[in-house]
Amino acid sequence: MECLGVSSAQNLQALSALLSAQQDDDDDDEESKNVTAFAQLGPGHIGPPPKKDKEVLTAFEKKNSKDIWSEEEVAEGSQYDDLADTRPQPEYEVILKQSVGTEDLFLGLSGKDPSSMCCEAMLVKIKLPDTKATDVVLDVKEKFLDLRTPKYKLGLHLPHPIHRQEGKAQFFSERDELEVTLLLKRSMDFINMQ
Template identity: 40%
Template sequence: MDIGSFTAEFQALTSLLRDPQEEEAAPAPGSVSRPNPGAIGPKDLLNVKVPAPKARHDPKEIWREDELLDPAAAAVDDDYDDGREVPNYEFLYKQAVDTADNFLGMSGKDGSSTSCEDLVVRVELPGAAGAAELDLDVKDTYLKLSSPQYKLSIHLPHKVDGERGKAKWDSTKKVLSITLRIIREEPF
């Protein structure tokens, strides 16, 4: 195989690989261009803009400021002590069971709070005159109860449906029971 036929075959190969829209510069007569990997394919691929790298955070940081701001919690303005008493409260859980659940265990429910459908917040208000003086505000993750004598602001242990809760006042025991439907978010 002589060098002339090799050159002709090589030029035929480069003409096949060359972009037809690319403007061809005429090589000097008698000179052979030296191809390289960058000369193969369209030239506009070489001008790709790479986005700037994101700001790096200190690897020793436990959290960043933007992770701390919860929009639901940011709307609550109760971080001050105005002298009102904080009442005693407790969280209770309710689940709907029937005899098949109770004796046969067919639904897969167990006694843990992960099988419960409702969260009940039981608040003891011994100095309250009645339900008319209570102001209750329930968000998906937050509960705020206020009266002339009491103030309670708590984050709930589960996400709840704040629009469809029920509150019941027991005037003999001076207890407010707030029943809220738990919203379970599937992990997958």
């Protein structure tokens, strides 16, 4: 049985040459030339050759698209940005917290691990130098924290959804720092928080 004019013995030789790391350069006869020609082909040679030039969308093609705008044109969190407001963003730190006891730490009875999947709360520490607690306006949504003071503004997209009614905030005037503790809302809480 022949396949594309090459016998099955030649196919086996070509496959052997493809799979082996060593190639014999001593054989110069016609059969070895055919084998090396076939052995140079690989899985990347199946199908049409790849396009070398990237396709560039013209304005006409964008205009005919059903999309109103592309993802690159919309800034992340742009609905909270106020371009006329030039107040700087304060320094902040987001820390995930777990409640662990000795049975968790030494015995591993509850199945908790140090990963973020087992965290119950999120602590956001915000440095607010030269600010009084009465000047702070804080609005917490399920996935966004909005903080405004006369000198600073912070619009922070939270890494996990939270229970917005169950959080607490505390201002430490000696450190000029606001600590906001937020309880995480997870879809698999019944598995993670046992």
